[in-house]
Amino acid sequence: MKLVSDTIGRKDNPTEKDIRNAIAYSDGEEGFCSEYIVRLQIDQDNYLVIWIGNKQTGHRLELIQKGNKAIECVSRFDSETAIHLMTSYLNGNIAWVKEYQWKKPIILEFLDNLEHLRETRT
Secondary structure (H helix, E strand, C coil), rough: CCEEECCCCEEEEHHHHHHHHHHHHHHCCCCCCCCCCEEEEEEEEEEEEEECCCCCCEEEEEEEECCCCCECCCCCHHHHHHHHHHHHHHCCHHHHHHHHEEEECCCHHHHHHHHHHHHHHH
């Protein structure tokens, strides 16, 4: 795996400590610039992205599997939870994905709405 981040750079074969350093706020301050990313990638088509947010709003999480459009988690996370989820992903555990609600990619919402319109017309 590779860790690619705006915060600490690029790390091949990252550790939990690397993930923690990339996500955690420094010295209790507001943290890195909002919208920095931390990406843990299996390969170019499969990765988990944390969008760094401020402490009040939390971090955003996106999951990309097999080159599909990014699927964003509805929940926002504090640093410890984001570190835990990314470390789990590092260790091959993605069971936690089922515990959260995920936004549908816009194209799927569009197709669902189109289908609903067709059903209501008949």
